[in-house]
Amino acid sequence: MLRLLYILTLTVCCLPLIPGLGGVLLSAVSYLPVLGLDEPNIAGWQAMMAWPGTVVSLKITLYTGISASILAVLFTFLILQACWGTKRWQRIEKWLSPLLAMPHVAFAIGFAFTFAPSGWLFRLAALFSGETEPYHWSLVQDQYGIGFIIALAIKETPFLLLMSLSVLKQMQVDKLLTVSQSLGYNRGAAWFKVVFPQWLPKMRFPIYAVLAYGLSVVDVAMIIGPTSPTTFAVLVWHWFNDPDLQLLPRAAAGAISLFLLCFGVLLIYRGFEHVIVRFWQNWQFSGSKHISLPGKQLFNVIALVPFLMIPVLLIWSFALRWRFPDIWPTRLSTRFWEQESSHLVELAINSLILGLVSASVALIFAIGCLEYRDKYHKSVPQLVIAIPMLIPQLSILFGIQVAIYMLPGQWHVPATIWAHILFAFPYVYLALDGPWKSFDQRLTQTARSLGQSPFKAWCAVKLPNVLPAILLAWAVGLSVSFAQYLPTQLLGAGRITTLTTEAVSLASGQDRRISAVYGLIQAFLPLVFFAIALTASRLADPKRRLAKQTEQREINNEFVRTKPHY
Known part of the structure; x- marks a missing residue:
């Protein structure tokens, strides 16, 4: 059986x-x-390269996907070094499941309602500044993809934290910290110089998954990602939906290009990891033994953003009339x-x-x-x-x-x-x-x-x-x-x-x-x-x-x- x-x-x-x-x-x-x-x-490949926004879309994809992944890894490490082995970490473990349960699309919709020019964030800002018109800039569908990067980093951090659980238990972090502190290293220096070089290679597969998702995500990018031009994955998706079936080779060429792009980025990351962990090791045993790293309240911020989306979506679902800059809808309806x-x-x-x-x-x-x-x-x-x-x-x-x-x-x-x-x-x-x-x-x-x-x-x-x-x-x-x-x-x-x-x-x-x-x-x-x-x-x-x-x-x-x- x-x-x-x-x-x-x-x-x-x-x-x-x-x-x-x-x-x-x-x-x-x-x-x-x-x-x-x-x-x-090779007409499909020629049509793909002849499209006016192809090169720019590839650049935006690389910029947003890599930046979001780096931020997610950075957030994860800062939270781990500040909270691992403390009572705060026990609370973090309890919140990981509900954070992971929220789908990316629901999170993206709530993020858009919160950080759009007429969203709650700007309504609160208008309450103090006295503005009566929506702002002209926002973190939703901005041309630089800043909001898209922040949203992906916040959503992927709980996944990396969950994957770090078994990794850190296998590493016996408590013993590593005890030995490091006996040699004069404080907690921040011990995590950065002793734990990080061992944690990063063991987290290779989860980081690969975060990188691949950030480079190829379609649904979240369609909601809060840049639109002029879009990311390359969204552009390929639009090509797939073209009513002219004779243009399918262009979409297929784009799909293969997206795969090659992801594969190339993963290879580059593997080389980068080898360089900083195995090849260039001077930073691991030289420099100061006292390093101060933030992160104690970072998880509270990352957890607050997804949970803030639930009341935002709930209020918008009943709002019949909600003018800017009112904090609360003037009329509610079912x-x-x-x-x-x-x-x-x-x-x-x-x-x-x-x-x-x-x-x-x-x-x-x-x-x-x-x-x-x-x-x-x-x-x-x-x-x-x-x-x-x-x-x-x-x-x-x-x-x-x-x-x-x-x-x-x-x-x-x-x-x-x-x-x-x-x-x-x-x-x-x-x-x-x-x-x-x-x-x-x-x-x-x-x-x-x-x-x-x-x-x-x-x-x-x-x-x-x-x-x-x-x-x-x-x-x-x-x-x-x-x-x-x-x-x-x-x-x-x-x-x-x-x-x-x-x-x-x-x-x-x-x-x-x-x-x-x-x-x-x-x-x-x-x-x-x-x-x-x-x-x-x-x-x-x-x-x-x-x-x-x-x-x-x-x-x-x-x-x-x-x-x-x-």
Whole structure:
């Protein structure tokens, strides 16, 4: 059974990528017999380079993606060095799950409503300055992409913090700090010169994922990114949606260029990491032993921004009349909720079906692969985890879309479900990898030595211990599925609509009140499932049950002791 699950996982995650890669490569060389393009040529590449904004879009993509990733890594390290091992870090761990649960699209809509020229930030500023007209500058869709960079950095920092948990535990940071401080280094210098050179290489894969996402994101860039010109990923997406199908080679060439751009940036980062950690090491043992680094209150700011989006979206969803510079709407109404209620139910059902199916299948695949690794000592190939997280979605999905169109029949529903499983599986697998490694296999071996079958031993001993992690991983898979925009749009062929696809399309210029309604519901669904998972995991925690049993036993013993004996 485990071997079958392992093979099925590799098949689902790898096999469809072959026709997908072939589809995008053939399209890029203008070989699409279905459209009458029978002779390979480089017309698509020429059309891409001839587009007036291509070079500028590439520059903006590099600038915004790299800057946002650097800021996210910097924020993460500053928070870790200031809070790790303190009571503040325990509070941070509790807030990571709800921060990660908020989809990028909902966060982007709330960010736009807060930092737009007529948003809450500028309304507060006008309250003190006396301005009566909206400001002429903002952090939303600004030509320099400053707001886009800040939004991506804030949204990716909780992910890097979560990935740092297992890394720092493996490094035994407390012992490193103790030895460093015994040699005269203060906390800041110890983190910068001792912990950082070891932490950065171990965080290579999560940083790769943040870099790739920042360079290739479409939905967030469409809402708050620069518009004149746009980032290269958004430009390629517009080319895909061009009604003239003869221009598909240009879009395919753009998709391959986006992949090469991401791959090149990741190689450059790998070289940069090697230089500062392995090659140029003087800074690690020279200079001052006393370094003061900020960061104690940084997480409060990063956590405040996403949580501020919820009340902003809620108020906008009920605002009927809200003139600048009023802090509060002059008229409130439920009209927009009533207007969209029937459509919201349909979209929520579609999102839930896709999310439940894809997250559950991804969870089964992840558990099967982890159990296969424990039994046969053979892990899932890193490419299975890396491809969905590191390769731009446009580069994968366009080729798969072309390949699907060549098949007889309608495949948009299974293709969409497959895409959600593909992108949810790596996150579910990584969420379970740490708990599976930390589980003591001798417990199940003891159960089997007492006569239990492997399955009964697993259910009776291992499952109660890893159940909290399973529930949280399932919630992570749901959250990833809820946030998928490009897979649903491309492979769904416009026939499958979810809260995310509608929220992105409405945020591009429709009524703010309706956009707020969709953004609020999209943010609410993952939070509900994370709350359910957290509550269930606490109730299912064997340590909690054992503590309750011990407490009850003490109560019973106390009752017996105090009872008179005759």
